[in-house]
Amino acid sequence: MAKGRYARLHSRKLSTLTLVLSMLFVLSVFLLMLLALGIFSLPISTDDSPPNDLSSFRRRRFERREGIGERGEQWTEILAWEPRAFIYHNFLSKEECEYLISLAKPHMKKSTVVDSTTGQSKDSRVRTSSGMFLRRGRDKLVRDVEKRIADFSFIPADHGEGLQILHYELGQKYDPHFDYFLDEFNTKNGGQRIATVLMYLSDVEEGGETVFPAANKNFSSVPWWDELSECAKEGLSVKPKRGDALLFWSMRPDASLDPSSLHGSCPVIRGNKWSATKWMHVEEYKV
Numbered sequence: 001m002a003k004g005r006y007a008r009l010h011s012r013k014l015s016t017l018t019l020v021l022s023m024l025f026v027l028s029v030f031l032l033m034l035l036a037l038g039i040f041s042l043p044i045s046t047d048d049s050p051p052n053d054l055s056s057f058r059r060r061r062f063e064r065r066e067g068i069g070e071r072g073e074q075w076t077e078i079l080a081w082e083p084r085a086f087i088y089h090n091f092l093s094k095e096e097c098e099y100l101i102s103l104a105k106p107h108m109k110k111s112t113v114v115d116s117t118t119g120q121s122k123d124s125r126v127r128t129s130s131g132m133f134l135r136r137g138r139d140k141l142v143r144d145v146e147k148r149i150a151d152f153s154f155i156p157a158d159h160g161e162g163l164q165i166l167h168y169e170l171g172q173k174y175d176p177h178f179d180y181f182l183d184e185f186n187t188k189n190g191g192q193r194i195a196t197v198l199m200y201l202s203d204v205e206e207g208g209e210t211v212f213p214a215a216n217k218n219f220s221s222v223p224w225w226d227e228l229s230e231c232a233k234e235g236l237s238v239k240p241k242r243g244d245a246l247l248f249w250s251m252r253p254d255a256s257l258d259p260s261s262l263h264g265s266c267p268v269i270r271g272n273k274w275s276a277t278k279w280m281h282v283e284e285y286k287v
């Protein structure tokens with residue numbers, strides 16, 4: 001009697017175990033079928049880059065058709081933190097550079113500087129280039145470029161002034177200056193200038209570098225040091241390369257003005273230089 005009860009208990013335990021095991025087996029087969037049919041997938045990334053890699057985000061952005069022509073590989077280089085300055089390689093295609101030059105070429109005028117008391121433009125010996133403004137959003141390509149600038153600088157396109165196209169011929173330059181204003185007049189529209197994107201529309205054989213003489217960084221640490229002109233060696237410099245863009249901030253993250261953003265354009269020694277400048281303000285800039 002006691003023995004019989006034990007055997008029954010034992011067999012009941014055994015059958016429970018068999019039931020659990022066969023249920024697990026059926027469940028595994030079911031899951032494998034779902035996986036095979038692709039109805040269910042394991043939570044792994046299908047992207048070839050790790051989740052924190054922004055380059056996949058960037059790649060996707062550029063796959064959307066905008067602008068004209070093919071651009072070389074786009075990558076970002078940190079130039080300095082004082083001033084905060086970054087180089088975007090191949091920001092514009094060759095065709096985009098040529099298009100911007102062709103828009104401006106028939107309308108170039110001798111460059112002026114802004115008078116800090118009246119806000120009027122005036123002739124100057126510190127700035128000897130010629131230039132013209134392209135109205136903001138004037139056509140599809142200009143809008144595409146302005147959108148690209150907004151995407152990269154994280155400043156809305158309507159905070160920007162119209163693109164200024166500049167031409168520097170042999171010996172022409174722009175002495176070091178700040179892009180921010182120290183007067184009330186020039187900050188009425190849009191408030192202070194916060195950052196600048198400077199795009200090189202041409203290569204320059206020699207000279208024409210953008211120089212930051214007040215940068216807090218070893219000037220000779222740049223890889224292109226040996227190719228720089230004497231003027232460019234007086235500061236932290238960027239050699240113009242067609243399609244590249246330089247973003248630098250006139251204000252620090254705490255909103256104070258950054259004097260290390262002092263910058264100039266060295267005299268062109270050989271060839272000539274075309275550039276496009278986008279000045280951006282802390283608030284909407286009305287055009």
Ligand SMILES: *[C@@H]1O[C@H](CO)[C@@H](O)[C@H](O)[C@H]1NC(C)=O
Pocket residue numbers: 218219220221
């Ligand atoms: C500046 O950088 C150059 C090139 O990397 C190096 O040879 C030189 O020693 C550096 N100077 C200082 C003061 O760190």
